Each structure stands twice: as structure tokens, then as C-alpha cells.
Amino acid sequence: DAGVIQSPRHEVTEMGQEVTLRCKPISGHNSLFWYRQTMMRGLELLIYFNNNVPIDDSGMPEDRFSAKMPNASFSTLKIQPSEPRDSAVYFCASSLGKGLPGELFFGEGSRLTVL
Amino acid sequence: AQRVTQPEKLLSVFKGAPVELKCNYSYSGSPELFWYVQYSRQRLQLLLRHISRESIKGFTADLNKGETSFHLKKPFAQEEDSAMYYCALSPLSGGYQKVTFGTGTKLQVIP
Numbered sequence A: 001d002a003g004v005i006q007s008p009r010h011e012v013t014e015m016g017q018e019v020t021l022r023c024k025p026i027s028g029h030n031s032l033f034w035y036r037q038t039m040m041r042g043l044e045l046l047i048y049f050n051n052n053v054p055i056d057d058s059g060m061p062e063d064r065f066s067a068k069m070p071n072a073s074f075s076t077l078k079i080q081p082s083e084p085r086d087s088a089v090y091f092c093a094s095s096l097g098k099g100l101p102g103e104l105f106f107g108e109g110s111r112l113t114v115l
Numbered sequence B: 001a002q003r004v005t006q007p008e009k010l011l012s013v014f015k016g017a018p019v020e021l022k023c024n025y026s027y028s029g030s031p032e033l034f035w036y037v038q039y040s041r042q043r044l045q046l047l048l049r050h051i052s053r054e055s056i057k058g059f060t061a062d063l064n065k066g067e068t069s070f071h072l073k074k075p076f077a078q079e080e081d082s083a084m085y086y087c088a089l090s091p092l093s094g095g096y097q098k099v100t101f102g103t104g105t106k107l108q109v110i111p
Helices: none
Strands: A005-007 A010-013 A021-025 A031-038 A042-050 A054-056 A064-071 A073-080 A088-096 A110-114 B004-007 B010-014 B017-023 B024-026 B030-038 B046-047 B072-074 B082-093 B105-110
Touching: A005 A088, A010 B017, A010 B082, A021 A110, A031 A073, A042 A064, A042 A073, A073 B105, B004 B082, B010 B017, B010 B030, B017 B105
Parallel strands: A010 A110, B010 B105
Antiparallel strands: A005 A021, A021 A073, A031 A042, A031 A088, A042 A054, A064 A073, A088 A110, B004 B024, B017 B072, B030 B046, B030 B082, B082 B105
């Protein structure tokens, strides 16, 4: 397994544009997490899914952010419209999601720069 | 609500010196605690977790429920330990595994 796969690795866009980040979790994992990493706030949990269902989206900053998981092997995080303060590294992670709290496996991240 | 606090953004130590990265948590139930590490140009990865009681790469961490802490320690720092370290918390029960991270501490080991 190639691990968690995220795309794009880097995205530079202008304020007001729509941004879509993609994630393919590890096969067989039931939980998927989206995190945002910044120097000031560290790793912030934005939303997480269990069996493709959003469980907690309280970390989503505002209505400009939305996330979907249409099936067990794909998730998207969309920002529309984007703003300079959204510039950060966005990580996707997956875990087995069963039994005791398990290890999170992270993707390489998508570095977003909004000009 | 669950919260993880790492008071130090940067910790610089000399090679061979002891290291202690601080982590305090707030959670009303029983937590599972983790330490994750991000080396330069590598993915964020699990270093160790409380329930395993393991020592990984010479690092250990003890859960102190009275002080609600899970500090990461190593007796002798190595240059290859330089990295970003994150403490994380997940509920031990409840079915869903919401994992909350602290703001991270950058460890810099000076040769």
C-alpha cells in the first residue's frame, strides 16, 4: 500500500478562487481526518469521517470550507472562495477506526498558498 | 471538550543532554495519549503511545493523571532527534476516535 495519498502537493491560487484538495485513505481504514497545519496553531482538526459519514465538523473554520467522502476510498476538502489566511499545509490522515484508538497514518500534505 | 497544550514552540538542547518535551491535556473522560514526530521532509508519524508502554528511539513518556501530563523524555539527545513533535489525545471509549493535537514543539539538537 502506498499509504495515504494526497493531491495536489502544492497549490498556488489567487484570492477568491475555488480550491479542491483530494485524499485517498489506506484501503480498509474506516476513519478519515482532515487537519490544517500552521506555525501559530499547529495541527488543527477540521473534520473527521467514520465509515464515510462526517462525525465532527466543529473545526471547519467557516462556511467557505466543505468536505465530502462519497466512498471509502476518496475524500475532498473544498475552499470556496479562498482567502490569503487559508494558506497552510492541509493533511489528510486515516486510521482503522475500530476498537481502541489507533495510529493515524498521514499523507504528505497539500501546501496551499493563496495570494 | 478535549484539549492538548504544548507550552514550548522551540526547545534547543546540546547533543548528549537530556530532553523533556512538555504536554498537558484536558479531558473529562479516560484518554489515550500519543506522541507524533515529523522529521524534515518526512510524513508525520507515530512515535509512541501510552497504552503500549514502549520506549522508541530512546524516548519514553509517562501518563500522569494527577497532573494531566504526558511529557516526552530522552536521557541523551542525538542530532537525528531534531524534528517537530506533537502530543495528541483521543478518547479511550465512545466509539469514535477524535484525535486532537497540540501546537507542536520543535526540538533542535545542537552538535
